[in-house]
Amino acid sequence: MSPLFLPSPVAVGERFVTQLQNGELLTDASASVYRIAAGFLLATVMAVPIGILIGTSTRIEAALEPLIDFVRYMPVVAFVPLTILWAGIDDGQKFLIIWMGTFFQQVLLIADAVRQTPRSLIDLGETLGLGNGQILTRIVLRSSAPRIWDALRITLGWAWTWLVVAELVAASSGLGYRITLGQRYFQTDTIITYVLILGVLGLVTDQFMRAWGRRMFRYERTSR
Amino acid sequence: MSVDSREASVVRTAETAVPKVSIRDLSKSFGDVHALEGVSLDLFANEFVSVVGTSGCGKSTLLSIIAGLTEQDAGSVTVDGVPVTGPGRDRGVVFQGFTLLPWLTAQQNVQFALQDEPLSRAERASTAQQFLALVGLAGFENAFPRELSGGMQQRVAIARSLSYKPQILLMDEPFGALDALTRREMQTLLTRVWEQHKLTVLMITHDIEEAIITSDRVLVMSRRPGRIRADLTVPLARPRLAAMSAEPQFRALYSSILELVHEPAA
Ligand SMILES: Nc1ncnc2c1ncn2[C@@H]1O[C@H](COP(=O)(O)OP(=O)(O)OP(=O)(O)O)[C@@H](O)[C@H]1O
Numbered sequence: 036m037s038p039l040f041l042p043s044p045v046a047v048g049e050r051f052v053t054q055l056q057n058g059e060l061l062t063d064a065s066a067s068v069y070r071i072a073a074g075f076l077l078a079t080v081m082a083v084p085i086g087i088l089i090g091t092s093t094r095i096e097a098a099l100e101p102l103i104d105f106v107r108y109m110p111v112v113a114f115v116p117l118t119i120l121w122a123g124i125d126d127g128q129k130f131l132i133i134w135m136g137t138f139f140q141q142v143l144l145i146a147d148a149v150r151q152t153p154r155s156l157i158d159l160g161e162t163l164g165l166g167n168g169q170i171l172t173r174i175v176l177r178s179s180a181p182r183i184w185d186a187l188r189i190t191l192g193w194a195w196t197w198l199v200v201a202e203l204v205a206a207s208s209g210l211g212y213r214i215t216l217g218q219r220y221f222q223t224d225t226i227i228t229y230v231l232i233l234g235v236l237g238l239v240t241d242q243f244m245r246a247w248g249r250r251m252f253r254y255e256r257t258s259r
Numbered sequence: 260m261s262v263d264s265r266e267a268s269v270v271r272t273a274e275t276a277v278p279k280v281s282i283r284d285l286s287k288s289f290g291d292v293h294a295l296e297g298v299s300l301d302l303f304a305n306e307f308v309s310v311v312g313t314s315g316c317g318k319s320t321l322l323s324i325i326a327g328l329t330e331q332d333a334g335s336v337t338v339d340g341v342p343v344t345g346p347g348r349d350r351g352v353v354f355q356g357f358t359l360l361p362w363l364t365a366q367q368n369v370q371f372a373l374q375d376e377p378l379s380r381a382e383r384a385s386t387a388q389q390f391l392a393l394v395g396l397a398g399f400e401n402a403f404p405r406e407l408s409g410g411m412q413q414r415v416a417i418a419r420s421l422s423y424k425p426q427i428l429l430m431d432e433p434f435g436a437l438d439a440l441t442r443r444e445m446q447t448l449l450t451r452v453w454e455q456h457k458l459t460v461l462m463i464t465h466d467i468e469e470a471i472i473t474s475d476r477v478l479v480m481s482r483r484p485g486r487i488r489a490d491l492t493v494p495l496a497r498p499r500l501a502a503m504s505a506e507p508q509f510r511a512l513y514s515s516i517l518e519l520v521h522e523p524a525a
């Protein structure tokens with residue numbers, strides 16, 4: 036096969052070293068990590084309280100859930116041109132795409148996690164004389180925390196995809212941008228190198244989140 | 260065979276003649292399902308009363324209404340003459356399922372019930388330890404629920420509901436999920452705790468033997484819609500031993516309860 040279609044591992048390795056040495060790799064990666072961190076955090080700080088509200092209040096659930104469910108099915112990719120119109124091609128637009136791709140999913144997953152709090156634990160809180168606020172903080176949030184953490188971990192994985200989508204279309208830095216450049220100049224070794232780096236970054240963050248979750252929710256691990 | 264609860268109270272001495280808990284004409288439906296219809300009963304201070312009945316006859320509904328977790332359609336529940344309008348710390352509840360908080364250790368689970376009491380940290384800890392010891396779990400303070408067997412978990416739940424000293428203990432098939440041997444152990448333990456702490460107990464069970472061994476009175480509920488069909492005083496002296504289940508008095512009571520439970524509604 037022509038190395039144009041599939042570069043040899045050696046070529047990829049060499050490209051990796053070059054990119055590392057000329058500093059581009061680090062600049063690209065840090066631009067991307069910054070975007071994903073900001074976009075994901077923005078989505079998370081909004082989705083956690085809203086998801087909890089939807090999961091605990093049937094009235095808010097009835098008002099918001101159908102809307103969010105609907106928005107969730109709108110293809111985020113189709114919004115890329117619009118987001119450029121709204122937010123330009125700077126970091127703001129990347130945040131927006133990542134936010135759109137994760138926020139709605141997060142809200143629904145978190146609401147679901149909260150709803151899974153066993154009725155018996157809430158009854159227990161009531162019989163102990165706790166008020167609604169105390170039941171929320173002492174029982175519901177503690178009980179759904181592992182599931183909420185899982186929701187964040189899964190959506191962070193998706194956020195990587197949205198990051199690349201945003202960077203492929205309009206960017207002047209970032210891992211996705213470098214892939215576009217590679218495409219333009221037929222540098223398949225660059226494309227493969229960056230695809231692999233994206234995969235590794237995604238995997239590392241996921242494993243990190245898993246390990247952190249296992250630490251925080253150690254009590255959950257069954258010894259049975 | 261059927262004895263009205265008021266007749267039973269006549270037998271009592273003067274100081275216990277005023278019921279601790281009084282339930283009158285309680286009715287509850289879930290849509291078309293009439294769970295309870297006209298349930299009346301009295302619990303006297305420091306009495307241990309069991310409710311038996313077939314599955315789905317409304318036992319849990321009754322307990323849930325007394326606990327203040329479910330609202331009745333009609334009728335009243337009063338504790339010391341005061342109508343129950345919601346859950347309260349005067350009534351401790353032990354649920355059928357295991358309701359320990361999985362993120363807390365055994366001791367923390369007991370302390371969870373004491374969070375808002377005016378106690379110091381040390382007092383809270385020592386109270387929790389004392390009640391864990393009472394149910395035979397000294398040494399398991401730092402175990403998480405997943406590390407405990409079903410029986411141990413239920414003992415923590417009992418310790419928790421005793422720790423804040425409710426006057427009334429409501430239990431919904433507390434040992435339903437346990438094996439026969441553990442059940443017997445738990446019954447003995449519960450009776451001992453009850454004797455030491457003197458509290459009013461209402462226990463739901465589908466185990467007639469368990470009802471007789473532990474209780475002063477056994478209430479039999481009819482099939483849905485649930486009513487109190489019979490109110491039987493257990494004539495056996497305390498302390499009751501497992502061997503008692505062979506005695507003729509025990510067997511006679513056992514078979515009459517069994518018959519009442521399964522008899523079709525009049
Ligand atoms: N929240 C509810 N919504 C609808 N129906 C209910 C509800 N709670 C109870 N029921 C119905 O009311 C009836 C009585 O239920 P309940 O749980 O009180 O019975 P039970 O005597 O405790 O049964 P078991 O011995 O199986 O625990 C059942 O037919 C049940 O399906």
Ligand SMILES: [Mg+2]
Nearest residue numbers: 318319320431
């Ligand atoms: Mg029941």
